Structure formats: C-alpha cells, structure tokens
Amino acid sequence: MIFFTIDKDSRHEHVYQQIYKKLKTQLLEKRLQVNEKLPSKRQLAEQLQVSVNSVSSAYEQLLAEGYIYTIERSGYYVESLDQFIEHAAASSPMEEDLKEKEVDRSGWLSLSHMSSDLSGFPFKEWASCQRSALAHHKTDIAEVPGPQGPYKVRETIARLISRTRGVRCEPEQIVLGSGTQALLQQFVSLHPEHIRFGIENPGYTRVYKLLRQLNIETAPIGLDEKGIHMGEVKKISPDTLFITPSHQFPTGTIMPISRRIELLNWAALKEGRYIIEDDYDSEFKYGTDNIPSLQSLDRNQNVVYMGTFSKTLGPGFRISYMVLPETLLRRYRTIYDHWIPGTDAISLFTLHYFIETGMYERHLKRMNHRYEEKRTLLITELHRVLGSRIHIRDIPAGLHFLAEIQTEKSVEEFQNRARKEKLELYMLERFKLSEAADEKPGHISLVIGFAAIDEKDIPEAVTRLKKIM
Template structure:
C-alpha cells in the first residue's frame, strides 16, 4: 500500500501532480523497490478518494519519465534506477554568494558612458512598420534556417549602404552578418593558426584584447602617436594581424591621416599572410566636415577586413554587426563554417533591410548627427566653463565620445569611487590602457560619452563630475 498525503484544496499543484510527486519521491528514496508492483489504478484511486483519471495521468507521467514500467495484463512496476553518486545528505540548492547578482537602481544616475546611444529619438513606429512588412513578405524565410552569412537581400542592402557612405568596395557575398562585432571577430580568429601574432592599438578596446588573449594568441599592444598606430612597432612585434580604428581611434578619437593609412596598407603587402582588421564602430557620426573614407576603400590588395555595426546608429540591443572578408578569407570562412547557424534575429535582419531601403535609416542618422553635434558642443562648453584651466579636451569632431585630461592630485580608484557616490557613470583611461601604464603625474584622463545624457541634465552631470574630481 502507498501512503500519500494529498492537499485537495491546493491551488498550485493538481491532484495528479501530487500523486506523481509522491510516488517519484518514494522511488528515489528507495521506499519502493525495483520490480515492486504499484497498486492498480482503480485501487489507488479508491484508497486516495480521487478520480481514476488523476491516478492514470500520474502513472502515465511516471511511465514517460522512466520511473515505472508496465507489463501487459499484469500492471505497473517500479523501474530499476541508477542511484546518484556523492549526493550527501542534502542537495545544496542555494547559489554561492560570489555568483549572486545584484540589481543596481539607476533611476537617479547620469551617464557619461561611451557605450550608450540615445533611443529617445529612434523612430520606433517606422521600425515596426518595416517589421510588419517583413512578416507579410518573408514568412517562408522566417520559418527556415537562413544562410550562415545572413539573408542575401540584407547583405546586398548593407553592401550598397557602406559603398555609398563609407566607400567600401565589396560584393554582397563578402559580407558576414553576426550578433555583435566580438562574435564575428571570434569566428574570424578561430580560423587562424594560434601562431598568428597580433598587434593592436594601445590605448584600445580592452574587451577585444582580452578576447584575443583568452584565445591564446600572441597579442602586442602597440602605442599610438599623433598619426595613429606605430608602423615601426608593428614591424618590431613581427605581427601579421593588426586591429585598428582609423576613422575615430578608440578611445582617443584620433583620425588616422592618409600618410599613415598608406604606410599601413603598404605594410600589409610585404608578406603573404598579413591582414588589417578595420573596426569602423561609429564612423557614421562626423561633425563640421565630411565623413572620412574607410581604410578598406583604399585597399587594392585585398588585405583589409572591414567591420561595422548598427549598435551605435540605432539600438545597442539590436545586435547586428557585419564584416567584409577579402575573397581568399571568404573561401576559407565558408569551408570552416559551412554548418554554422546565423546568430542574428531573422526578423530584425529583414526589418533592417526595409528600414534602410525606405530611407528611414539615412534620415535617422542625419537627425542624430545634428542632435549629437549640438549635445557635444553643450557638454564641452559646460566642462570648460566648470573646470577652466584644469581641463584639456581632445576636440576631434567625430563619434559619440571625446578624450579629456583633468588636473587632479587624486588617483583613478578614488575618482571612480567618488563618481559612484555622485551616481555618475564614467570611464577612466585605466580601462583602455592595455599595458596598464595609465597614470600621469597629477593628471586624470577620461573617455567622455554624450549619447545618452539628456541635454537638460548635462550641467548637472558636469557638476557631479566636478565634485568627484574635487
């Protein structure tokens, strides 16, 4: 006989679930032995004073999960189940404290982060109309696994866009779409021999640096001068892969002049296996002058791998980035990733296609250029007015951040802690110096973003920064 206690008034578990859980526990604790026969459904239903359907449903679930088996005309029996090893007296159900996450209330915070964008002016209604058009016209594609590089029609649209805006020379076949630049770089470098020697800008993108180090590549941080990354140091490192941000160096904002671009392109041709990865992360935003053409547009030897993203121009959470591979690497990519499943959201990809095709993307970028230029000027004027001779700004009219030097006798850790107390999000140069040589005597360097800070909060943000520095 099976003794089960049922709560017939319970609102969470149905009767059959309570029967199922009770018998399962008996089996796992060894109170019901392998091969032992369970009561007939009608008998157990009468004993528990429940419907036979409840018992039958519980038995069916136990049978499906392998706790019991049935023999025709003989009934239900307990299955022989392998016992757990080293379970101890109790299973630890709580998560260790070092793995717990805490939710920070950002309600009263202001942000000078370089990683954000302003979504308050994003034309969501027009985006949703493009999304509806996608659902109406691409139901077959939405029901299938799409091409590993992304739908051809979307790659064709991106190809035309970057040809017109960035001068990129390519065919749609050369474009690989992915959920973020970092995931694309991982794919690219997974094809490379681990003997590949990599040079990258210092200061530079620390996430990329740590990714490449975690993949066990030999990564050499190379100092930048007034023209950008040093060709002599690239040569000294014996690098054959170089990562650069020539249109708006991250994080200093420097624009690589044509002389250094040609030097870098010439470097790539001296041996067969040299490549340049151009990260064009926020080149859409240029103020006062025309856009700077991409490095790839000057390349005639198929040595530049161009990468771009829609995170800065639209929404960071949209996770649509792309890279343009030279034909030789494209052939290798297709061989290496022939079974890859495209990582980006298919609906978003087709929606982006219509958003660009309808001219909405161009209008949005133009509108945001004007908006960001205005906000950038206000922020710079507020900083100069507040800090006066104690600030020097690298005033390069491009991108969504600028680089500033502050006179201060405090160290980076103290500034960062005081900024937290002021509920102000900032990023110091400590984050971007790959060799961690980031302290100059009585100078604090910040990378100041202005995308998400509301215009009417700029003065308050500057006041908070001043108090943190004081």
C-alpha cells in the same frame, strides 16, 4: 505501499501534477521497490478520491520520464534507478560572491561611451518593418539560416556600406554575427597556423582580453598623432592588425590618408597579412562629411571590414557583420559549412526593411543632429565650469571624446568618488593594454561619452565631476 493525500482545492497545481510529484518523490527516495507493481489507475483513483484521468496523466508523465515502465495487459512497475551521488558542497547555498544583485541606478547620471540614446528611436517605424518581415519572410524565419546569415539582408547591407562608407564588396563576402567579439573569434579560426596580432594601445580591452584567452600572441602597439605607430608596427611585424582608423578608440584620432596608405602598403608587402578595420561609430560625424573607410582604399584585399549597428540602433540589438576578402571567404565556407549563426532572423529582416524604406538613414540624420547638440552643450559646460582645469581633445566625430583634467586624486580615489556621486564615467587607464607610462602627475584622462545623458542633466553631471576632482 503508496500513501499520500491530494489537495483537490489547490489553485496552484492540477491534481495530476500533485500525484506525479508525490510519486516521483517516493520513487527517488526508494520507498517503492524495484519492479514493484503500482496500483492500477482505477485503484489509485479510488484511494485518492480523484478521477481516473488524473492518475492516468500522472502515470503517463512518469512513464515518459523513465521512472516507471509498463507491461502490456499487466500494469505499471517501478523502474530500476541508481541513487544520486550528492556532494555536500553541491547542495549548500550559492556563495555570496557569485550571486547577482539588482543594481539600483536611481539618481545616477551617465557619461559612458558605451550607451546610446533611445529616446529618439522610431519604435513605431521599427515595429512596422517588423510586421513586414513577419508577413514576407515566414519561410526564411521557419528554416535554419545559412552560416553567413540571410542573403537578402547581406545584399541590403552591402548597398548601404558602399553608399555610406565606400566599402567595396559583394553580399557573398558579408558574414553576419551577434557582435565584434563573436566575429573576431571566427576570423581567428580561419588561421589554423600560429598567428600574431597587433592592437592599438590604448585600445579595446575586450578585444585584447579575448585574443589572450584564445592563446593568440597579441602585442599592444602605441599611438602617435596619426594613429597607430608605424615604427612599432614594422618592428613587431604582426600578421594581423586590429585598428579603429575612422575614430580611434579611445583617443578619437582620425587617421589621415598618409598613414592609411602606409598601413596598406605594409600589409601588401607580405602574403597573409591582414588589417581588421573596426568601424564602430563612423556614422556620427559633425561639421564635415564622413571619411571613407580604409577598406575602400585597399587594392590587395588585405582589409577585413567590421561594422555594427550597436551604436546606431542600440547595443541591445546585437547585429554586427564583417566583410571578408575572397581568400578568407573560401576558408570560411569550408570551416563553417555546418555553422548556425547566433543572429535573430526576425531582427535581421526587420533591419532590411528599415534600411530599404529609408527609415534608417532618416533616423541617422536625426541622431547626428541630436548628438551634435549634446556634444556641443557638454563641451561648453565643461569649459565654463572647469575652465583651465580641463583640456578637451575636440575631434568632431563619434559618441565620445578624450578630456584631460587637473586633479591631485589618484585614479582609484577618483573612481571611488565618482561612484559616491553616482556619476558613471571611465578613465583612460581602463584602456591601457600594457604597462605604459602613467598619466603625468596631477592629471587624469577621461573617456567622456555623451549619448546616454539627457541635455537637461548635463549641468548637474558637470557639477558632480567638479566635486569629484
């Protein structure tokens, strides 16, 4: 027997939706017997004082979902359904430590190395390029892209990095992806045999953790004044090195030509050795021209070049790429012939027009000037306020620099005080990948970013830093 009422004046649910939901509840709660015939559409409509069309829509939805079945010229019947198995724990409220809470960022100032400045981003020009992408690439957007991403976009990026970074490649060698981590996972999968990685220490914690999660043997390798330590590289002898030669993260060291040649010669001595060059923020250089990429010096196709638009456009755009040597490209096409890339075709074609029209390089020129002014202002203010208590490793490149400050606070206490003062910053300790030597007593090293902070907030940020010390 079906009995329920309908609120015909409801502004929240259509009548057919109410009928559908109430019938579904009765079916799940076994109030109707298996194979029991339901009232005809006309009968139920009369009982509920609603239109036949409303009952028909509800029945058709239940039929589509498999709650009922129909026999031609006979009517609708109750389908046989198993009872749900329900554990008590599964129905209890989510535990507090798993809940996500909105963070109140009001009053915070950021000296983070991860953010960028979108205040000067040419959104109107980007929107214009997006309109061009939608007008000229409807077919491309409507189809599943190839594993490496749209050829036209790769062609544009190949020309860009050849002109700006000296990278020597064909569009066919470029693989587009949503980020360095995703591309690195693909690189690893090209080596079914056991491989060993070496990574700079201090260095990218996210990359180190990813490799460990993939069960890749990964050795942290220390640094010297030229970058990654060649003595340790030769001793550990990894199959692949992950390095940041143009602006070492997080120390900022720019690798000189002597060390670059050493690394390339080391890689050339053994077949199957590769160097992954992560060129994450090389577009930003102050006072001198850009330094050519390590890949531009490679004579033996041992370098896998990785680049990103996260620093120049913004982290939320999620457009990265890698340039594979031909030997790896052949493996990639065999393994990933089924792959659907995780990139957004509209954004990729928008980027194509943004670069081709010259808007991208004009944007870079403006941001280089803006970041240089911010950087100079922040360093000047740090020296003025903190005096001899701060030593800045002043390398004019990238969007962060390393600073050593005098303080008797522990790293943990320093972090707690920074949160209390609503100042976002990161300690070098965060990027140490092994039990390396601690900071010298009475000192803490900070990785200070200047992209996100507004110029007018720099004095206040430095004042808060002094309070923390």
